Amino acid sequence: MEGKVLVVDDDPALAEMLGIVLRGEGLDAAFVADGDAALGAFRRERPDLVLLDLMLPGTDGIEVCRQIRAESGVPIVMLTARGDTLDVVLGLESGADDYVVKPFKPKELVARLRARLRTRDDEEPESLTIGPPDDLVSIDVPGHKVVRGGAQVQLTPLEFDLLVALARKPHTVFTREVLLEQVWHYRHAADTRLVNVHVQRLRAKVERDPETPQVVVTVRGVGYKAGPA
């Protein structure tokens, strides 16, 4: 098996169908139907990825997302029934890496899961440094470690990928679309709010003052770039 997915969904037919599709893709699947049981199942199953429905009985999806994120950086992909701005943004802000809107095509779902499950064991030793001279952020790429001011910063794999993508070309301005393609592996245009929300989350961890960012800098009307090293 390539990886284990924890499916948190209360609809038995959908859960079963998800299981069929995931197994068809060579992924292992575990199921939990109740929001209250989700965190226990997560601890027990130790999945490589969580597929989380936002509408759940008991603890709702947003809260489950927050609970899991509080103790792990494991990729979380939300299943949302609505494309409503509020739900999506709330989900992303509570820690989800990506989302898929129902109804989705199995291939689309698998592509999203694969993008998050991608292994990085082929990476060369590489070390990057960005940020203002008096507040440097150094990145050990294969070791997945980020150090700022002598202390290690805990980033989720997605936040790490986002930072590395920007740091590798420190003078290039990345549009949100390019970042969606490089970090999220979207081949078509997708929701640029993914980028906005995750840049905010990343800034909260690596910036001295997230209100006046110096590590991940906004280029108005275009996108983002890494601050000067």
Add this chain to the structure above:
Amino acid sequence: MGAALPDPGGRSRPVPVSLDPAWRRALRRGLTPVQGLRRAGAARWRRSLLTRVVLTTLLVSGPVVALFASLLVQSLGAGLVEAKTRASLAEARSGVVLVEARVNAVAQDNPGLQESVLQDAIRQLDERGAVGQAYSVFALGPPRANKVVSQGADLQDVPVALEQQLRGSPGPEYVFADVPVTAGRVPGLVVGSVLSVPRLGADYRLYHSFPLTAEQATYGRTVRTAAGAGLLLLAMLALITGLVARQVVAPVRLAARTAERLADGRLDERLRVRGEDEVARLGTAFNAMATALQTQIRQLEDLSRVQRRFVSDVSHELRTPLTTVRMAADVLYDAREDFPASPERAAELLQAELDRFESLLAALLEISRYDAGAAELDASPVDLAPLVRRVVAAAQPLADRKGSRLDVTLPAGPVIAEVEAVRIERVLRNLVVNAVEHGESGPVGVVVSADAEVVVVTVSDVGVGLQPGQAGLVFTRFWRGDPSRARTTGGTGLGLAIALEDVRLHGGWLQAAGTPGVGSVFRMTLPRKAGRTPPDSPLVAP
């Protein structure tokens, strides 16, 4: 705001802080203070009922009070003069009697003595009059001689009119004239009488001149008092009118302010009602109206909430099973080659129709979100040039199939506007795909232009065009220009309706025009700053 306003001429003009706002506005418009004052006054007249009532009262009662005051003063003055005249005549008569008695008592044959007695009597009389400056006396000799009998008298002091009156009558007669006093001359009364002194052989004339100083002072005081009383009366009138008007205006002002607050959405605002008069009835009626409005609005809000809730529920309830069906269909579709012919075709049809079903459901949910007023704009600065390129690139396969050429014209630099990229991309995709579909294999033009305020994207084709009157109908839900035409791309029939709502949400315009057989053009006008609606301008058909 500072106390001094900028002056166009460069001189600074100090302006008191407590300036009337209307005057302030007038000054800012560069008017002179007088013009400004006039406009400010006019503005007060227009806006304040209280001012109007008080001013009207003053304008009407002012002349009336003035008329009454002047009548009063006139009659008082006439009375004063009449009393003085009567007293003066009596005084003059008694003087004449006195002088005549003294002169006639002297022995008949001593004219020289008589003359000196006359002078003596006149001097005594004059001394008597000098007490309290009541009058002064002098006498003139026989008319032909006109000899001045008393000391210090002057012929000039005798008014000509009085002289004439005395010629035909023994007197006493009087005229009003300026009379001499110690310091200059003052208005006065001169009374003349003929002294009958037979022993002296001719008639002498005795003149009393009474200065009207005291009467004039009294008159002046009366005028001042009357004017003061009149002004005071007017002030009282203004005050009373103001107070009375206030009693009516104050509740009206309060009602107006409360109505404004209600209009601002503070539906709990009510008037405080006191008493049982007309104003109280107005307050009660007003409050009843507010309560009725509040109930109605609450009901509508509840309805809207229910509607939104329903849309959200339908969305969830419908989408979950649809997702399962979708996945199952996909699994079947992927395995279709293992099926016999007809199940294989069935899997293909299932797959294709599910696509249509999904896009229709998505469109329905989107439009009901707009209907429920639940759509919110999430705008951020976006460069529209790459967005347009992306849309055109996505439509290229369809254009190739149709044999259409896609011509894109973009400005040189980036075209930044505050938009929600997802919605605008959806609008453009819709317009471009529509143009290709109805473009009869002709070229489709996409032109982006921009100025400081707006970004305009026009999408034009040279296809079937639009019949007269159809330009407005294209945005109608499920409307089809030509029902006999087969649908090739399985559009939902809601695309343009949603596009219109999307553009409206941005505060922009989406317009259509066309000429049958020539082609049609769609134009999207977006404000660069989200929500700042640009002015409308007509779209010319190709």
